[in-house]
């Protein structure tokens with residue numbers, strides 16, 4: 001397993017401002033009737049605030065991640081809540097080629113195997129199009145929180161220094177994930193072990 005470190009940026013006032021905004025948005029969602037159309041804007045607001053938090057962390061702790069860097073998109077993001085799946089699904093349905101994207105998720109979900117070893121198979125996420133995440137705004141927390149402190153090349157399973165990569169967790173995503181789990185339960189949305197299996201159920 002690669003080493004994991006906890007970043008201390010959450011202690012800064014700016015990080016706290018973003019995290020507080022994120023929690024406020026989720027609390028607003030939890031106070032509303034459990035209907036997706038009622039809470040969608042609040043959830044979008046929570047993700048926008050989380051993105052602000054990530055941007056702050058990256059400004060304090062420069063990462064190797066850059067636009068067009070995609071080795072981590074050959075993984076199958078794990079631990080995706082029902083609400084996140086719904087956001088991705090909405091995004092896919094709003095774009096051309098939705099049917100083939102959903103079919104690809106179903107094909108990959110049917111290829112059983114150890115999700116932890118998926119990346120070594122070299123199969124891109126169905127949302128990776130033209131070297132970019134085509135659902136960037138709607139991507140799950142697992143994708144947002146996955147970054148690298150070591151050179152980007154080390155993220156590729158075939159790189160000789162892959163075992164030495166450092167992919168820190170952008171703590172505290174657990175607060176976000178727990179709130180999303182509670183909200184998903186209220187909405188009757190089912191969480192998934194991974195993105196492929198979750199999307200295949202929505203197909």
Ligand code: SF4
Pocket residue numbers: 064065066069070071072073146147148151152153155
């Ligand atoms: S985690 Fe690695 S592969 Fe993914 S964007 Fe960052 S440097 Fe690139």
Ligand code: SF4
Pocket residue numbers: 072073074075077125126127128132133134135136139140143
């Ligand atoms: S959802 Fe987007 S960011 Fe996440 S693995 Fe797929 S292409 Fe990459």
